[in-house]
Amino acid sequence: MQINGAQMVIEALIAEGVNTVFGYPGGAIMNVYDEIYKQDGFKHILTRHEQAAIHAAEGYSKVSGKVGVAMITSGPGFTNAVTGLADAYMDSIPLVVISGQVPMSLIGTDGFQEIDAIGISRPCTKHNYLVTDAKDLPRVLKEAFHIAATGRPGPVHVDIPKDVTAQIAEFDYSVELELETYKPNVKGNLRQIKKAMEAISKAKRPLFYLGGGIINANAADEVRELVHKTGIPAVETFMARGVLSHDDKYLISMLGMHGSYAANMAMSETDLVIGLGARFDDRVTGKLSEFAKNADVIHVDIDPASISKLVNADYPIVGDVKNVVNDMLDNLGNIKSESYIPWNDTVNQFDELHPLAYHEDTDRIKPQWVIERVGQLLGDDANISTDVGQHQMWAAQFYPFSRPRQWISSGGLGTMGFGFPAAIGVKAAAPDKVSINFTGDGSILMNCQELMTAVEKKLPVINIILNNNYLGMVRQWQTLFYDKRHSETDLSVQPDFVKLSEAFGGIGYRVTTKEEFDAALKDAVEKNVVAFIDVVVERLENVMPMVPSGGSLFNMMLLEKKEK
Amino acid sequence: MEVNERRVISVIVVNESSVLSRITNLFSGRGYNITSLTVAPIPDSKYSRLTIVTSGSVKVIEQITKQLHKLIPVLKVYEHADLVEKEMAMVKFPVSENIADISTLCEAYNGKIVNVSDNVIITMVADEPKRIENYLQLISRYNPKEIVRSGAVALER
Incomplete structure (x- = not known):
């Protein structure tokens, strides 16, 4: 059939069985968004930042095993998304990310919101395309999904100039792929x-x-x-x-x-x-x-x-x-x-x-306890996302994981700000499970605008902030290797996280005791709206054991033994 | 320390836009060297052939070939062991230099004078890269005004 490029994008996504797209519209991608408005083959989740759209697609993909799809506009829309692409590339997450581009006639003229998107995405994607003719779009999109999902999975970026989305050409998605140069070896010798x-x-x-x-x-x-x-x-x-x-x-x-x-x-x-x-x-x-x-x-x-x-x-x-x-x-x-x-x-x-352990030797809640407690209360019923830092390591150490695809975290790139939007994607893919995001008082502020997405789309992510008023992991290294010079890691000045959540229409809890934590988690699960649980934890707790950077695995710094 | 060896790698790629930058990005992004790089379409096909002269330890060279293979538009990667290698060089001399001497030298290196104008002559030679080095040393006494080297091309025996 003869349709325009924007319609091709919609038809291809439907043909690929996509049912959720994360994105943010803008000038160069408007033709495609116009077609999104007219269709009901998939739902679109509007994040409040392009980086979050990619992370949400990553979370969605990691939980569902499907290719995650995100859509963004040219220029700043694309550059905001680069961190997400790099994150997905490092962790081998299959994504198809579609970006708008300025019209062909403006490419190379420093046009408004023009940037060399495929030049930027080349080192942080498995493959990428600049589509210069609508007749290539069906093949390119089909290849993009195939390349993203097969072999070692990874993100594929498709950049489409605005005039190509308006151009009419033949669309036949049943054409067989011919990828002579891409044949991953799947059968071991x-x-x-x-x-x-x-x-x-x-x-x-x-x-x-x-x-x-x-x-x-x-x-x-x-x-x-x-x-x-x-x-x-x-x-x-x-x-x-x-x-x-x-x-x-x-x-x-x-x-x-x-x-x-x-x-x-x-x-x-x-x-x-x-x-x-x-x-x-x-x-x-x-x-x-x-x-x-x-x-x-x-x-x-x-x-x-x-x-x-x-x-x-x-x-x-x-x-x-x-x-x-x-x-x-x-x-x-x-x-x-x-x-x-x-x-x-x-x-x-x-x-x-030397078992994995921690000491309950302070008045304040120990962060490890929070992880263990959520494990006891929710266990298999929760999918666990995290941001990056100490809380992330404690979650990896202490949560009782029972199944694959329960754990969603930024490993290779180590992206602060990953957790909350990823947990939104997780909830969209697996609505029957509780979506927990363990985060820190540093990380949560890197994508906290996603409170709005979670409220609007009724995706009740529970963000558990292990709040030590520090950029904890960096603080730990400063304590151990920089003679306690805590350069720019003291986060004593903070927002009121309860009010912050409430300002967007979510709920918030400030927790200082174990009883309060249990009550808050129970309430948040029951209320089923996006929540911040701000847990005041021991400030100077370190993640242990630890192999110092460049050290040998058998030379660990260990948790100090204490007399019972 | 592992020894850095000079290696010649040929890459067959789909002849499409931005394929060259995929290759060069890979080298710069992963910290590999490019000594020279030539590229031209393969006649009657949709492919181009690149000849890359690089250097590195055995391990690095193995990574380079594997990483090249991972690029989607790459069809084949040859890391040559036994090959015939040639390179071309063009040199511009003032016409006041000893043209007879220059001409004889060129002939010794599979070359000749290819252009003569009022002020300058242009010579070309085509030989093994090592011999090209020799040639360029020899002609330095004739005040060469400009030198251009093509980079190596290679075929397996």
Whole structure:
């Protein structure tokens, strides 16, 4: 059929099964918004900032497993969205982000709200397009969705000049894709997989190193089966929280800079690392030359460039982790779980020696308690988003995650301001679960305008602010490594968070005791409107244990032991 | 310290707008070197061929080829081991210099005088990059006014 470019965008989104789009209109994208007004194939959620639109689409995608879609205008609309694109790129989140551009005739003239959008988005997207003719739009949009969702997922940016959205051309979305240069390898090499299984059967102290790729590949069930059938202990990366349930006897904990003593020691003592969809990030490995020093490495990843990038892989396997783990399950051979019992015992002893813990030794509420308490009260009924900082690490350490896609946090880029809009997207995708955003008094102010979105669209996110009147994580580093010179991290001057929420039509609570916290959370869940729970917590609490930047995993700063 | 080796990488890419900047962005963004880069369309196809001369440790070169492969419009990446490599250089000399000497030198390096005007002559030579270096050293005594090098192109044997 012959339709204009704007109508093509709508038709393509509907054909892709999109039911929620996050966005913000403006001059160059107006033709598309005009068509959004006329259609009822999907709903549009108006955020109050373009960055928030991308983060909301990320949250939506992470919970639903679908491609998240966001729409923005040219110039400042686009530049506001760049942080979101970079965030999605670092965490391999499939997005299609459509931006308006000035008309073709104005491109290159420094026109009003013109910026070289694809030039800017190139290093922070998986791929991008400038569409110069409406006849290319169906193919480009179809490719965009395909590229975003397949292989190692990531954001794809499509920039469309205003006159192209008005141009009429033929639209046929059923045309088959021809992407000769893009064919991700999804099936792992079977011979290599068998060799890896052979290595596992010979190892004395093997260790599963589970990464976020397992969640992207929807492979948690298969991985759980593999862990249980082999009886090999497992550590999770920050991105992999929820792959194994918190009460799984083979799950040690999270590893890395703020990983548990047992997880980091297990990684230091193992003789075979079995990496599944994890990329050996510097926050995980610490000092590379000391990382899993005596171990061989099996590395399963969909992205060949991740393999042997930082840690040399003795058994590299390129493929979709779900396929590879299924092949592993078919080739268990003579792996005997009993033989790993002594190793499991060793790991458990590590955990008994220095468990993840905190001391309740002050009048003020401890931030870790808040995380644990929400876990006790809501557990599996909540999806957990976070911002970035101390609260984020405590949430990763102490929340009892029970399923994949329950945990939504900005890992690679570490974007303050991510949590609240992401939690809005989470609620839009999973309305039956409580959407919690653990945040800090620093982070929450970086996208607090999204109170308006949550109120307008009735997306009742509960923001739990662990308020220590500090930019806590930076303050912690200043305390530990900068001789307590707390440069520009004291946030004693703050808004009244209760009134702030109320000003937008939400509800707010100021909490100083555990009883008040329980009552506030219960009330917020019942009232079902967007809420700020401002929890006054111990100011100088540090995230422990900690591997100082560049240090070795086995050299952790630990929680001080105290006499009971 | 790992040794930095000179390597030649050929990349076959879809001939579309902004593909070159995808490649060069990748090099600058990840801190890789480009010593020279040439690009031209492959006849009777929708592809272009880039020849990139770079340097780095074995590990870095492996990352470069993998990262190049990840770019969507990249069809193939060859990291050459055994190759024939050529480069062209054009040099402008004042006509007052010893043209006979210059001409003889050019011939020794697969070249000749390609243009003569009132004030200057222009020569071209085409040879292996290392020999081009030699040539450029030799002609320095004839007061070259301008030198232009094409960058290397290569084919596997």
